[in-house]
Amino acid sequence: MKTVLVTGATAGIGEACARAFVEAGWKVIATGRRAERLEALVDELGADRVHPCVFDVRDEAARNAALDALPESFAKIDCLVNNAGLALGTEKAQDADLANWKTMIDTNVTALVSLTHKLLPALIASKAVIVNLSSVAATYPYTGGNVYGGSKAFVRQFSLGLRSDLAGTGVRVTSIEPGMVETEFTLVRTGGNQAASDTLYAGMRPLDGPDIADVVLWVASQPPHVNINALELMPVAQSFAGFQVAREG
Ligand code: NDP
Ligand code: 8X3
Numbered sequence: 001m002k003t004v005l006v007t008g009a010t011a012g013i014g015e016a017c018a019r020a021f022v023e024a025g026w027k028v029i030a031t032g033r034r035a036e037r038l039e040a041l042v043d044e045l046g047a048d049r050v051h052p053c054v055f056d057v058r059d060e061a062a063r064n065a066a067l068d069a070l071p072e073s074f075a076k077i078d079c080l081v082n083n084a085g086l087a088l089g090t091e092k093a094q095d096a097d098l099a100n101w102k103t104m105i106d107t108n109v110t111a112l113v114s115l116t117h118k119l120l121p122a123l124i125a126s127k128a129v130i131v132n133l134s135s136v137a138a139t140y141p142y143t144g145g146n147v148y149g150g151s152k153a154f155v156r157q158f159s160l161g162l163r164s165d166l167a168g169t170g171v172r173v174t175s176i177e178p179g180m181v182e183t184e185f186t187l188v189r190t191g192g193n194q195a196a197s198d199t200l201y202a203g204m205r206p207l208d209g210p211d212i213a214d215v216v217l218w219v220a221s222q223p224p225h226v227n228i229n230a231l232e233l234m235p236v237a238q239s240f241a242g243f244q245v246a247r248e249g
Pocket of ligand 1: 007008009010011012013014015031032033034055056057058083084085086087107133134135136177178179180181182183184185186188
């Protein structure tokens, strides 16, 4: 039975990935800060199939301690899903809170590369699949996307660079780049504003966690000679807007 490590499995896309992989016959190492949600996943899916790891991905000591303490039955990792991440704020750069910018970079960039670096020897040994959650925001800028989009552009380019470095190892790397997915993402981004989240997704059908989990599982289930480099997806109801022009006078 194969094992996947999913960061940010307490909500949204990561939680859906945990369920989808278990249903497909995998074991899951599920990480996140909210211990009670990970325990609920263990209760639901079984302690033989889910190993909970409670840590803040930005906390190097806690992260390394949890990874060093994986039980034998979860120690060989066949797939890493770097999913934990967030956006904070929708303000223009000139109005943004620098602390929010630093939190996004610490979580979406620094923690992701640190966890990946720690696991790389094991991932090479098992010829694993690495799936990184980027975003359409990596490619298409929008007002207020500033550092969030920049962090996801990093994730996309880091994924492609990893592919290059890992040539010949059998390790595969994929950047998944979704548009609007209704999860706790907007609640987190707006500091807990449920009305703002509801308004964003009102009157249209967004993607949901299971939609993305299906794609992640499909990527991880390809035969060993197939690498999906990058995969961008959106709800049908979401598409592209034009450039803006700041006119004088
Ligand atoms: P959710 O807010 O629903 O879930 C985010 C997950 O990340 C939670 O499990 C949370 O766990 C975890 N997480 C966040 N910060 C930390 C931290 N410091 N330490 C540990 N875990 C952390 O959002 P989504 O499921 O939507 O987002 C998942 C990924 O998908 C993110 O990288 C996001 O950027 C990306 N994405 C989302 C899109 C969307 O529209 N929703 C579109 C494109 C990409 P906990 O709080 O328990 O620690
Ligand atoms: C999340 C999608 O469009 O809100 O990455 O940036 S978007």
